Amino acid sequence: MAQAKILTKEELARVLAHIASRPHSARNRCLTLLSHLTGMRVAEIAFTRICDVLNADGTIKDEIRLKPEQTKGRHPRTVYVNTQMQRELSFYIKTLKITDITAPLFYSQKGKGFSPNSLAQYFFYTYRAVGIYTGSHAGRKSYLTNLANLGTSIHILKNLAGHRSISTTATYLFASPSQMKQATELVSI
Numbered sequence: 001m002a003q004a005k006i007l008t009k010e011e012l013a014r015v016l017a018h019i020a021s022r023p024h025s026a027r028n029r030c031l032t033l034l035s036h037l038t039g040m041r042v043a044e045i046a047f048t049r050i051c052d053v054l055n056a057d058g059t060i061k062d063e064i065r066l067k068p069e070q071t072k073g074r075h076p077r078t079v080y081v082n083t084q085m086q087r088e089l090s091f092y093i094k095t096l097k098i099t100d101i102t103a104p105l106f107y108s109q110k111g112k113g114f115s116p117n118s119l120a121q122y123f124f125y126t127y128r129a130v131g132i133y134t135g136s137h138a139g140r141k142s143y144l145t146n147l148a149n150l151g152t153s154i155h156i157l158k159n160l161a162g163h164r165s166i167s168t169t170a171t172y173l174f175a176s177p178s179q180m181k182q183a184t185e186l187v188s189i
Helices: 010-020 025-038 044-047 084-096 115-131 138-149 156-163 165-172 176-183
Strands: 061-068 077-080
Touching: 010 025, 010 115, 010 156, 025 044, 025 084, 025 138, 044 115, 044 165, 138 156, 156 165
Parallel strands: none
Antiparallel strands: 061 077
């Protein structure tokens, strides 16, 4: 199976511009950025509930605590939410008419929560609409690779990804030829 593409900042900007021009832009921007700014899996995004991101006082949590039934492998995990993603979630939450905080955070056009499969299809067709041929894992892979390129330890990446093994995390990381060339320049005698 082909590996997901790592999106550049320019490509992500194109995706977000496309989303802004389409119906349900607040929802779609938020769920797309959850993938790119937290590294959440598509199923985790689909299974996230309003109460998972919203504090009792109406503020956005800085950690999303996923229960086993919300994750791959059925292991609980914590997803850390940076300030930018907290702002995105706050904006999106304001567009909702919340009557039940245990309801799914993201609803499809049919008025029900997304299934993981329908959300994966959303990503596939959204990326394709702007000429990017990749799948639903592109945000997660981009998130982990970008953090690695900024010097984040693979042990931290493993925990952020919710992996049980570093070898699994390593499959998400990509080194470009220019990065490898730069690395060789670090060694001298």
